[in-house]
Each structure stands twice: as structure tokens, then as C-alpha cells.
Amino acid sequence: MGKPLVAILSGAGVSTDSGIPDYRGPNGLWRRDPDAEKLVTYEYYMGDPEIRRRSWRMRRESGALRARPNAAHRAVAELEAAGVPVRVITQNVDGLHQRAGLPDRKVLELHGTAHGVVCTRCHVRGSMEEALARIEAGEEDPPCRECGGVLKPATVMFGERLDPVVLGDAVAVSKACEVFVAVGTSLQVQPAAGLAGVAADHGARLIIVNAEPTPYDELADEVVREPIGTALPRLLRDLREGAV
Numbered sequence: 132m133g134k135p136l137v138a139i140l141s142g143a144g145v146s147t148d149s150g151i152p153d154y155r156g157p158n159g160l161w162r163r164d165p166d167a168e169k170l171v172t173y174e175y176y177m178g179d180p181e182i183r184r185r186s187w188r189m190r191r192e193s194g195a196l197r198a199r200p201n202a203a204h205r206a207v208a209e210l211e212a213a214g215v216p217v218r219v220i221t222q223n224v225d226g227l228h229q230r231a232g233l234p235d236r237k238v239l240e241l242h243g244t245a246h247g248v249v250c251t252r253c254h255v256r257g258s259m260e261e262a263l264a265r266i267e268a269g270e271e272d273p274p275c276r277e278c279g280g281v282l283k284p285a286t287v288m289f290g291e292r293l294d295p296v297v298l299g300d301a302v303a304v305s306k307a308c309e310v311f312v313a314v315g316t317s318l319q320v321q322p323a324a325g326l327a328g329v330a331a332d333h334g335a336r337l338i339i340v341n342a343e344p345t346p347y348d349e350l351a352d353e354v355v356r357e358p359i360g361t362a363l364p365r366l367l368r369d370l371r372e373g374a375v
């Protein structure tokens with residue numbers, strides 16, 4: 132028998148050890164500050180150039196793009212490197228799973244990526260690094276270089292839909308996997324949270340690693356409350372060795 136396909140749904144809690152706070156969860160920073168939430172809400176962003184200028188400034192000043200992967204990201208990359216088929220479905224936009232060494236094709240970014248930008252008119256993509264260099268050089272709201280359209284971070288803003296292709300792939304992975312690990316997520320935001328239910332309905336072993344209770348705890352085969360930085364590496368090592 133081959134190694135079981137492991138799906139890992141990772142939320143904000145996986146990146147807090149890397150110094151990235153929970154911005155967009157139900158109790159996240161943006162939800163608690165309506166003014167800040169406007170900067171990442173599609174309607175305001177598109178409708179108000181001042182919101183866009185503030186949004187770019189916020190991105191330039193935040194150190195999020197310079198964050199380093201932590202023990203949890205490394206443990207996931209090591210699981211994959213050990214030959215276990217792994218797919219990561221992440222609610223994070225920080226790219227830290229890939230930075231830890233996980234190949235791009237193994238990561239489904241439900242909320243997009245903070246490392247990229249996209250034109251809202253012609254949909255051409257570019258790098259955030261390049262966009263921030265334009266801010267640094269004095270442009271306050273840099274337009275698309277191809278068509279002059281409004282440029283935005285390649286993250287899914289409030290009021291925007293998840294990419295249906297990415298979501299479809301995430302559902303397929305959740306149905307196919309044999310082990311589904313939900314880690315660092317409160318499982319309160321749909322449709323991401325529902326993936327845990329999809330996996331369980333299709334016979335996967337459901338493991339939840341989160342400090343706080345989640346609505347899916349009763350459905351889980353195992354619930355781990357210990358800190359992610361130690362609990363996840365131990366759990367994935369056991370999976371690798373076939374002990375789970």
C-alpha cells in the first residue's frame with residue numbers, strides 16, 4: 132500500500148510564530164478595525180483612490196513579505212520531501228509554505244497571495260515587489276502598465292469571491308485525501324471550513340490542531356490543543372512513520 136494522501140488546511144495560526152498576526156479571521160485585526168477593513172474591501176478599494184493610496188502604504192510599511200517560515204511550515208515541507216503525497220490548502224497569503232520548500236503545485240492558496248498583484252481590468256499579473264518599488268519611487272496608486280487599469284494585490288479581498296478553480300481543486304483534494312489535518316484555523320469561515328466536513332464525509336481521518344475549540348471538533352478523530360510549533364511537527368512525523 133502506498134503512503135496515504137495527506138491534505139493540510141492551514142489557517143492564520145500556522146503563521147503567527149513567523150510574526151504574522153491574524154488579519155482576516157472572524158476575530159482578526161481587520162474585522163476589529165472597520166477603517167482598516169476598508170483597505171481590503173473590494174468595493175471601497177475600487178471606488179476610492181484615497182483608500183488605494185492608504186492600502187499601498189500599508190503594504191509598504193508592513194513587514195509581512197519579509198517573514199520567515201517556522202517549524203510548522205518546515206514540518207509540512209519535510210513530510211512532502213519524505214515522499215508522502217501532500218496537498219496544502221491554505222487560508223494564508225504569506226507564501227511561507229513555499230518558502231519552506233514545498234513546491235508551488237502542492238499549495239492551493241484559497242485567499243490568493245500577498246506576493247503578487249493583478250490588474251482588475253485586463254487581469255495581467257505582476258509581483259508585489261515590483262509594485263512596491265513603484266510606490267517607493269513616488270507613485271501613490273500605480274496603474275496597470277498594460278492597460279492603465281486599477282492594480283490590486285493578488286489577494287482575495289472582502290467582497291470578492293474565491294477563485295472557483297482553486298476552490299474546486301480544494302474540494303477535490305478534500306474528497307480524495309485519506310488524512311485531513313486542519314491546523315491553526317478556527318473553522319468558522321466558509322467555504323474553507325466546510326472542507327473539513329467534506330473530507331470527513333468522504334471517509335478521511337480528520338485531525339484538528341487548534342488552540343481554541345472549532346465547530347468541527349465533534350466530527351474529528353483527533354483534536355490537538357497544544358501549540359502548533361511543537362504539535363504539528365510531532366503529528367506529521369508520526370504520520371510519516373505510519374504511526375497514525
Ligand code: ZN
Binds near residue numbers: 251252275277278279
Ligand atoms: Zn491591465
